[in-house]
Amino acid sequence: MTRTTSVVALCTLSLLAGSGSFLAYAQQNPAPRQPMSFFVTSVGLGKGANLGGLAGADAHCQQLATAAGAGGKTWRAYLSTQARPGQPAVNARDRIGTGPWYNAKGDMIAPDLAHLHGDTIELARMGNNITKLTDITEKGAIVPGLTDGTNPRDREVAYMREHPESNRHETLTGSMPDGRAFTDNRDHTCSNWTSEAKGVSDNLRENTGANAQVGMSDRNGGGNGSWNSAHGTAGCGQDDLARTHGIGLYYCFAIN
């Protein structure tokens, strides 16, 4: 590790840790920077929550990672699908390997599946290290969140496209807080990531139709700040996602 790299790594650690003891630890143990194994897609696929199923979503992860020089790993989208006749449910948490996972700057997101999801009450109360400053894109950019680029038009697709600084914190997961697929009869995955259908109401609370469960990449808003399961959307089209500050982004994890 060059001196410049280690200084940058230390600054990053101290910024994120916010803790003197953590900084002291980092200074004593200058570990080599870990390669990226986690990112938020810098762009969506452009067709709302129609991602071409899990296969299409995985391919998008792989393509973005490859463009960022990380194509040597095998990438999976953090998405669940619901059971259909002859087709069992798929849990997002079962698709992403076992960790640990690091972002594009080498910061650890979580050491394992149990920390990532809070499998025990102690782990769940502490939470993982997914925050607005750590769940960055494959390019290392922060995903704009609540109160960023605030404008009355920031719920319109055209405006969001033209203004990359506007809020787009709603992240597709189709998952429950524990990282598993929903087991009820409602749609939480936009028909397993193949649909751009409208919901039955623009009011999320009344939308029992087409929708996708989303998390908050900035851990702000949505009633609970959950990274993977805050609430559903108003529908599955690009316009529907935009209505609540989404643009069809999602999490990608390397399984190796």
Added chain:
Amino acid sequence: MTKTQSVLAAALPLLLGSAFALAAQAPRQPMSFFVTSVGMGKGGDLGGLAGADAYCQQLATAVGGGAKTWHAYLSTQARPGQPAVNARDRIGTGPWYNSKGQPISDTQAELHGDTLEQAQRGSNLFKQSALTEKGDVVNGVGSTPNTHDMLTGSQPDGRAYTDNADHTCNNWTSSGAGSAQLGHSDRTGGGNTSWNSAHASRACSQADLVATGGAGLFYCFAIN
């Protein structure tokens, strides 16, 4: 309650910054939660729980919220002849709202994650909702100076520590030796997203608190 119903119920509370907020035209709730806009200036010495409570009351009164009874979200540890006090037992039962009427949490169980599902989901306490009594967002990681370290002296479940180490700056009377457990108002840093128990302070002076991103701020809750 079925699993489906409970998932729905958990998603129903007002969703800040989302289209939901526009749809909900409930009357604005009076403030029953805030982060102190400034610290008391003597590090971990708050004059004990009584001093900290009085400070909450004083700040609330200055912005017209003095009719309620305010308590600091702080635990104290057991001492000879003096039982421990749990922060969570001091703050009433909720629901609590910030100075803009936005919900922080409906219940103790949601605030502290008393069930696994509640703990995984978290409460509505995050950077943009954990406002001061004046309605300001508290500086977090990335802002200068970062003042996100909140004095709590508490474990993640909101209860006092039971070991022999100091986690409360000697029950909020020390501005020198000792240590205080801290939460993060922006739920960022320290490798976790805990609002009430992220890491320990270096020691108890004001400079020690500043050193790790603090200013001696703490949470205040109205119990009524």
